């Protein structure tokens with residue numbers, strides 16, 4: 001597939017680009033950027049990487065590997081893309097002392113809204129393709145992009161799967177199993193009002209109970225961990241590995257011939273769970289071309305109440321910037 005990454009030189013964008021080339025050397029990637037020198041640097045380095053990943057030297061009889069290129073975002077209309085990922089952002093100011101702590105995501109909102117409007121103007125030049133937004137605060141930003149584009153709901157989605165992996169990790173440590181033995185989807189807001197769906201959680205295929213205190217403890221851990229990682233590793237280095245890997249999973253789903261298993265992404269709601277005019281992470285299945293189906297699970301009281309809080313918080317911001 002040919003994936004256009006807007007903000008292709010970003011931490012998350014460049015990591016995803018590498019993941020796409022590793023995953024399948026026939027993938028093509030175009031890095032759309034404002035910082036063209038950085039984009040050139042990543043594209044050139046990735047092209048060199050693809051020599052090894054494609055097992056060069058190859059014979060002329062083998063299918064040619066994909067290309068890694070770069071371009072200004074405004075030129076996106078000249079490219080034939082199968083999917084777009086948006087990771088562009090306005091860099092947080094160096095004197096924002098809170099930029100590496102909880103709440104950092106929503107602090108990006110006012111700066112990123114005009115940036116996203118400019119990206120919507122550039123995307124107007126292409127026919128709708130599946131578009132995955134990573135830019136924070138993702139639920140508000142994906143809503144803004146979707147409302148500016150006027151594309152079908154099935155084409156625009158926000159990425160929040162890092163939290164699913166973090167919840168699995170937190171549960172796995174409590175049960176002494178590998179995280180891949182845990183299933184616990186995460187709905188709601190990406191951030192403070194995330195809703196781990198504990199009522200559907202399984203460990204090694206078996207349902208497990210959680211006390212209210214355990215639920216709160218796991219939520220707290222999941223909210224702290226990206227900022228703890230940033231503090232120890234360096235604030236400029238956002239959660240590149242889990243986000244790059246999760247995005248790869250979404251993109252594989254968007255090129256799969258049949259529908260995927262449900263996974264939670266932030267999508268524009270039109271009555272699902274009783275909510276409209278906002279985006280929240282809810283279970284969807286993906287297929288080639290976009291979202292195949294949005295699913296409504298039965299939630300317990302704690303989950304429903306948290307989902308309502310998430311909706312109220314996102315909706316309040318959407319109302320402020322849309323009205």
Ligand SMILES: NC(=O)c1ccc[n+]([C@@H]2O[C@H](COP(=O)([O-])OP(=O)(O)OC[C@H]3O[C@@H](n4cnc5c(N)ncnc54)[C@H](O)[C@@H]3O)[C@@H](O)[C@H]2O)c1
Nearest residue numbers: 007009010011012033034035073088089134135136159238
């Ligand atoms: N949803 C999630 O789970 C998740 C996870 C990690 C990070 N994030 C968010 O993703 C975003 C990206 O984070 P990062 O650390 O990778 O960013 P970064 O600061 O490393 O890079 C941002 C990039 O955007 C580019 N840019 C700015 N304007 C542009 C435009 N008009 N067109 C193209 N590129 C443009 C900049 O030149 C820069 O290269 C942030 O908003 C971050 O909070 C979300």
Ligand SMILES: O=C(O)C[C@H](O)C(=O)O
Nearest residue numbers: 104105136162226238239
């Ligand atoms: O890097 C960030 O801004 C946090 C990000 O949303 C994450 O969940 O890793």
